[in-house]
Amino acid sequence: MFFKKREGNIEEGVLKGRGGRQKPRPWLAYFLFVLFIIIAGFWFVFFSGYFSVGEYEVNALTVLERDAVTGEIGKFLDARESWIKDKRNIFLIDEQNVEDHLMNTFFIESAVVDKIYPNILRLKIKERQRSVILVTRNKIYIVDDYGVITDYADQTTVSTTREFLSSSVPVDSLKEIFVIMPTSTDYEIGLKYTDTNIVRGWLDLAEKLRNSGIWFKAIQINDSEPGILHIILKENKDVIMDEDISLEAQIDTLRQFIQTKPAWDDIQEYVDVRIPGRIYYK
Numbered sequence: 001m002f003f004k005k006r007e008g009n010i011e012e013g014v015l016k017g018r019g020g021r022q023k024p025r026p027w028l029a030y031f032l033f034v035l036f037i038i039i040a041g042f043w044f045v046f047f048s049g050y051f052s053v054g055e056y057e058v059n060a061l062t063v064l065e066r067d068a069v070t071g072e073i074g075k076f077l078d079a080r081e082s083w084i085k086d087k088r089n090i091f092l093i094d095e096q097n098v099e100d101h102l103m104n105t106f107f108i109e110s111a112v113v114d115k116i117y118p119n120i121l122r123l124k125i126k127e128r129q130r131s132v133i134l135v136t137r138n139k140i141y142i143v144d145d146y147g148v149i150t151d152y153a154d155q156t157t158v159s160t161t162r163e164f165l166s167s168s169v170p171v172d173s174l175k176e177i178f179v180i181m182p183t184s185t186d187y188e189i190g191l192k193y194t195d196t197n198i199v200r201g202w203l204d205l206a207e208k209l210r211n212s213g214i215w216f217k218a219i220q221i222n223d224s225e226p227g228i229l230h231i232i233l234k235e236n237k238d239v240i241m242d243e244d245i246s247l248e249a250q251i252d253t254l255r256q257f258i259q260t261k262p263a264w265d266d267i268q269e270y271v272d273v274r275i276p277g278r279i280y281y282k
């Protein structure tokens with residue numbers, strides 16, 4: 001009887017031990033599942049490469065080359081600081097920053113950048129249609145925003161250019177600007193005549209002159225005077241400016257001089273505004 005009782009006690013204790021185990025908590029499984037989903041989603045968004053910009057939609061361009069624009073954006077994105085290796089991740093791209101970079105890099109009127117998920121940037125670029133007509137002693141050329149001679153001026157353009165430069169009509173802001181280079185050198189189509197920053201400087205100067213109400217006909221440059229610009233006014237007077245000095249200050253000096261209604265017949269050779277606030281003429 002004593003043995004059986006112990007056996008019964010032992011058996012009873014075993015049963016009690018088994019019956020006292022805790023069941024797994026269901027919320028722990030749910031938590032682990034949700035955590036897995038979050039980590040997997042985070043990896044998929046930022047590290048899988050699925051959202052890495054690899055395609056560009058660009059509107060039709062007439063002056064700029066599509067590859068030049070997309071290549072520049074690619075370099076800009078790759079040069080940014082980023083906390084992940086994929087610097088082209090579409091979620092980390094600020095459209096405004098890309099637009100500002102395009103405006104600063106290319107001579108364009110406006111740029112709009114939109115994201116198309118998962119990996120496309122849509123670019124809407126409005127080009128500036130103005131060009132430069134380069135006038136030499138022998139020929140007249142068309143120069144694009146990159147400083148490349150794209151074509152010879154046709155007969156009509158040659159005729160109207162010669163007529164324009166001999167008249168007192170100011171340059172039209174909606175048309176091209178005229179740059180005079182007193183040289184007899186002949187240039188071939190496709191030649192890079194000058195740097196794009198120089199062309200952009202000519203166009204920007206022309207815009208600043210017009211915005212200041214200064215009527216001019218052309219900009220003349222000389223190889224013997226690097227950095228010196230000669231603005232040919234509609235009165236056929238030569239105004240000397242220096243690119244290395246504030247153009248705004250020089251333009252303001254010229255504007256105030258013109259407002260005094262000077263006796264243009266007394267000026268035979270040039271007007272010098274290279275010292276802002278002072279006028280020298282001969």
